[in-house]
Amino acid sequence: MGLLHRALVFLIVAVAETALDVRAGHISALLLLFIEGSVYMAEFASALIFFLVVVDRLVFEDSVFVVSEKIKNSHILTNVIIFLYICLNEIRNNMDIRVGQGFDVHALAEGLPMWLGGIRIDSASGFVAHSDGDVAIHALCDALLGALALGDIGHLFPDSSDEFKGIDSKILLRRVMDIVEKEGWRVSNADITIALQAPKIAPYIVSMRECLASVMGTEVSRVSVKATTTERLGFVGRKEGCEVWATVLLVK
Numbered sequence: 226m227g228l229l230h231r232a233l234v235f236l237i238v239a240v241a242e243t244a245l246d247v248r249a250g251h252i253s254a255l256l257l258l259f260i261e262g263s264v265y266m267a268e269f270a271s272a273l274i275f276f277l278v279v280v281d282r283l284v285f286e287d288s289v290f291v292v293s294e295k296i297k298n299s300h301i302l303t304n305v306i307i308f309l310y311i312c313l314n315e316i317r318n319n320m321d322i323r324v325g326q327g328f329d330v331h332a333l334a335e336g337l338p339m340w341l342g343g344i345r346i347d348s349a350s351g352f353v354a355h356s357d358g359d360v361a362i363h364a365l366c367d368a369l370l371g372a373l374a375l376g377d378i379g380h381l382f383p384d385s386s387d388e389f390k391g392i393d394s395k396i397l398l399r400r401v402m403d404i405v406e407k408e409g410w411r412v413s414n415a416d417i418t419i420a421l422q423a424p425k426i427a428p429y430i431v432s433m434r435e436c437l438a439s440v441m442g443t444e445v446s447r448v449s450v451k452a453t454t455t456e457r458l459g460f461v462g463r464k465e466g467c468e469v470w471a472t473v474l475l476v477k
């Protein structure tokens with residue numbers, strides 16, 4: 226049943242119950258909620274109705290004359306509250322979420338600047354790449370694009386193009402975010418794990434989170450960056466490269 230149908234049902238119920246001064250409207254509301262299959266909502270409505278009925282009896286039933294008007298008002302109020310609650314539930318049900326994951330690897334070479342998570346890292350070696358080699362941002366971009374099934378950054382910003390030669394990856398992230406936002410999505414949170422043997426990344430993590438959040442236009446609390454070594458195992462452990470995993474959740 227659509228929102229308009231529900232609005233109509235509640236309007237009829239509210240008018241009928243006000244005219245008749247009965248609680249039939251409450252029962253109708255409960256039935257409707259059960260038909261909709263929302264047990265949680267029905268329970269909430271039951272509790273609310275019970276509360277209002279008790280308030281009716283304890284507070285308002287001091288004179289027969291007063292009862293009528295007050296109870297009528299409480300009937301209307303009950304229906305309005307239930308209806309608003311149903312509207313909120315409808316909005317919640319319409320909320321869409323998407324998860325995306327990204328992964329990237331870059332080789333290390335001596336004498337190159339190291340950019341990671343948008344921050345310049347003090348290191349004798351950096352990442353070999355067509356862009357600035359910010360492997361963390363690349364994984365993050367892939368996660369964002371993956372959530373919307375829009376391919377990956379290699380597809381979007383080809384390394385055969387001179388436009389992207391040595392480009393600051395923050396520009397690429399901002400462009401990806403423009404696409405995300407244009408499609409009506411916003412970032413609920415992002416979680417990034419960097420595997421690098423050396424140098425130690427811990428001192429840079431806060432700056433990385435602040436930088437990425439600012440480029441993405443979101444709060445720092447929504448962006449997580451974690452760093453690990455691979456206990457000297459594999460190509461990361463041999464200091465030949467860096468790998469990064471990123472996961473994002475988008476909401477609409």
Ligand SMILES: [Zn+2]
Pocket residue numbers: 329330331354358359360363364
């Ligand atoms: Zn990359």
